[in-house]
Amino acid sequence: MAKVFSHLDDALRKFISEQSMFFVATAPVEGGLVNLSPKGYRDTFAVLDDHTVAYLDLFGSGSETIAHLRENGRITVMFCSFDRTSKILRLFGTGRVVRPDSAEFATLRPHFGLQHPGLRAAIVISVERIADSCGYSVPYFDLVDERPVLDALHNRRTDEDFARRIAGDNSVSLDGLPALEPDHPLPSAIPR
Incomplete structure (x- = not known):
């Protein structure tokens, strides 16, 4: 049976910090597309x-999340436990995009670890509902390591490559919404 929480307490924060994705x-x-x-x-x-x-939003193949947040703000974040503790946690809320050249971004930066080379924005979410569920059917997985491929790819990209992404496939969503x-x-x- 799902449980609804009034806030992100210490136990939920610990659970979130232990998840690799x-x-x-x-x-x-x-x-449109979900x-x-x-x-x-x-x-x-x-x-x-x-x-x-x-969370830090890194350049990817598209910019659906940014476009949808700009249009309506609705967002859900889900964490799944893949270890022996079966649990799914969903954070329902309203999100917004914080550009990395804003003063607000500078105040967010200390909350995160490494500087990732393909940093696009921060997504800030006001959480309105916090609920868990059992996760009994989620399989067990052992984490081997974080995949370094995206950072490695971004390290090879030039300013011109990123400028093409901004003007091209990151400028609108698949549905044609501005991103x-x-x-x-x-x-x-x-600034680093």
Whole structure:
């Protein structure tokens, strides 16, 4: 039976910190495609307070989450335990995009670990509902290691490569919703 929590208490924060990945789901207001994205790198997620979380958004093949948040703000984050503790935790809320060239981003930065070379934005979520479920059918998996491929790929990209992404496949969602603005900063321009 699912349990609803009033806030992100110490036990939930511990559970979140122990997970090696999480999933993010968003959708446009009408029709369109529901987006569900796996996210890795443990140092990219942070609990900011009892009702606020954030994660670092890295350049990827598209920008569905950013486009959907700009349109309606709805977002769900899901953590699954793959070890002997069967548990799924969902954080339902309203998210917003914080550009890395903003003053707010500078206040968020200390909550995260390493500087990832493909940093695109921070996603800040006001959590409105916190609920768990059993996860009894989720299989056991052993983590071998974090996959370094995305950071390695971004390390090889030039400013011109990122500029093409900003103007191209990261400028709109698959549904044609606006995502990154043309003046979005290049990762090389982000203070470290």
